[in-house]
Amino acid sequence: MKTIFREKFKVTQGYGPVHGGLDIVGLCGTDIISPIDGVVKSSAIITDKNNLTWEWGNYVRVDDGEGMRYFFCHMSSRSVKAGDKVKTGDKLGVMGNTGLSYGAHCHFEVRTGGNIRVNPAKILGIPNGCGTYTVESAPKWEKTSEGWRYGSLKNAWKQINGRWYWFDGRGIAVTGPLVVNGKTFWFASKPFHEVKECQLLMTDESGALR
Ligand SMILES: [Zn+2]
Numbered sequence: 001m002k003t004i005f006r007e008k009f010k011v012t013q014g015y016g017p018v019h020g021g022l023d024i025v026g027l028c029g030t031d032i033i034s035p036i037d038g039v040v041k042s043s044a045i046i047t048d049k050n051n052l053t054w055e056w057g058n059y060v061r062v063d064d065g066e067g068m069r070y071f072f073c074h075m076s077s078r079s080v081k082a083g084d085k086v087k088t089g090d091k092l093g094v095m096g097n098t099g100l101s102y103g104a105h106c107h108f109e110v111r112t113g114g115n116i117r118v119n120p121a122k123i124l125g126i127p128n129g130c131g132t133y134t135v136e137s138a139p140k141w142e143k144t145s146e147g148w149r150y151g152s153l154k155n156a157w158k159q160i161n162g163r164w165y166w167f168d169g170r171g172i173a174v175t176g177p178l179v180v181n182g183k184t185f186w187f188a189s190k191p192f193h194e195v196k197e198c199q200l201l202m203t204d205e206s207g208a209l210r
Pocket of ligand 1: 106
């Protein structure tokens, strides 16, 4: 699931022939965040009512790497400018009621590079209709009697805050030596200085810590 609001949001109007986007209200905050990595193509408000775009009020357009266009409308304020690079989760602006809008919400619209509207619910990975959705929260470190866990990671490498960890089949971060594909990796067996227990230790050829 992708999101344009943190934690929890409500879809108040679905996408269809008479409504080219999804109307979404943030329930745990009013920041509108980018659901994708991309580049800001527009950040504007059109006040000339001869131009239909005035209906969007304060709006931001972000294009992804494939040229898909994402529009976020009716903002009370905008936090980015054209040319800015944004990452998933970056703040784009604040939900509002500008343009042709009856109550604070975000009209979220997605178009192809050829300017053809597509179903934004599909992009977010939710049903196309009214409903309330909770965004899965980021995993956190959790200490168990067996060792450290990080969400539900199993049999996987994971880089967390710039450090590498290996999670075994039980989901426990490995400590001490581990052989993977014939190569030995060393993980801290206890915390010291800035090193977290179980983080991959970077060593030089002679095994000394770097
Ligand atoms: Zn709308």
